[in-house]
Amino acid sequence: MKTTGGTDDQKRRAGERAAELVTDGTTVGLGTGSTAAFAVRAIARAVDDGLDVRGVPTSFATRELAREEGVPLVALDEVETLDLAIDGADQVDDDLNAIKGGGAAHTREKVVDAAADRFVVVADPSKTATTLDRAVAVEVLPDARTTVAARLRELGGDPTLRRAERKDGPVVTDNGNLVFDCEFGPIDDPATLSSDLSAIPGCVEHGLFVGMVDEVYVGTDDGVEVRTRG
Numbered sequence: 001m002k003t004t005g006g007t008d009d010q011k012r013r014a015g016e017r018a019a020e021l022v023t024d025g026t027t028v029g030l031g032t033g034s035t036a037a038f039a040v041r042a043i044a045r046a047v048d049d050g051l052d053v054r055g056v057p058t059s060f061a062t063r064e065l066a067r068e069e070g071v072p073l074v075a076l077d078e079v080e081t082l083d084l085a086i087d088g089a090d091q092v093d094d095d096l097n098a099i100k101g102g103g104a105a106h107t108r109e110k111v112v113d114a115a116a117d118r119f120v121v122v123a124d125p126s127k128t129a130t131t132l133d134r135a136v137a138v139e140v141l142p143d144a145r146t147t148v149a150a151r152l153r154e155l156g157g158d159p160t161l162r163r164a165e166r167k168d169g170p171v172v173t174d175n176g177n178l179v180f181d182c183e184f185g186p187i188d189d190p191a192t193l194s195s196d197l198s199a200i201p202g203c204v205e206h207g208l209f210v211g212m213v214d215e216v217y218v219g220t221d222d223g224v225e226v227r228t229r230g
């Protein structure tokens, strides 16, 4: 379920600017998606030029990309903290709360992004909103999909099991789970919804990232707008 309306140039500007934050010795979380991919490629070029970094990939897809491009990698279970994480988002509000998971990678992304001293989202103008209102991705244990769907409806949501493209059946995440896309309409209180979703047994992780993002780099047609929390 991709929701972006931005251009590749906008995404490239955001990704490349964020990649400039990577300095010698940095352990950097490598986000997932089309915007974060520009940062990964820019980091790879810096590695070619001699930069010493360790990348922590947030998905199978990003691990493959980073390997192809030549970014040295370290596994998530080998790090306790990261210096920096650079990741995309499906939507970011004025308080820098975000919705992620359009590529079903939000569970590992949240682990990596939360462990980073500095978490920078790279985005294009189509991702910005005053109030979050996109569907929230909810990764669920396969056997818990019926009970979790019922709890999501009790919270006012309208969950739809994400279907795979070019495969019959549902999307299966890198962790072997399923994903609901859950419509809540405008989310006036992301913090409360985030807590409520986290409390559902069988919900592995959801795509609301509340109070986690330090900066958003929004690539525009002629530059990069930097938004900072607070």
Ligand SMILES: O=C[C@H](O)[C@H](O)[C@H](O)COP(=O)(O)O
Pocket (backbone or CB within 6 Å): 002, 003, 004, 031, 032, 033, 034, 035, 036, 087, 088, 089, 090, 099, 100, 101, 102, 103, 104, 105, 106, 109
């Ligand atoms: O699961 C995927 C991630 O959360 C992505 O970072 C998010 O969907 C944004 O992807 P894109 O930059 O391709 O719009």
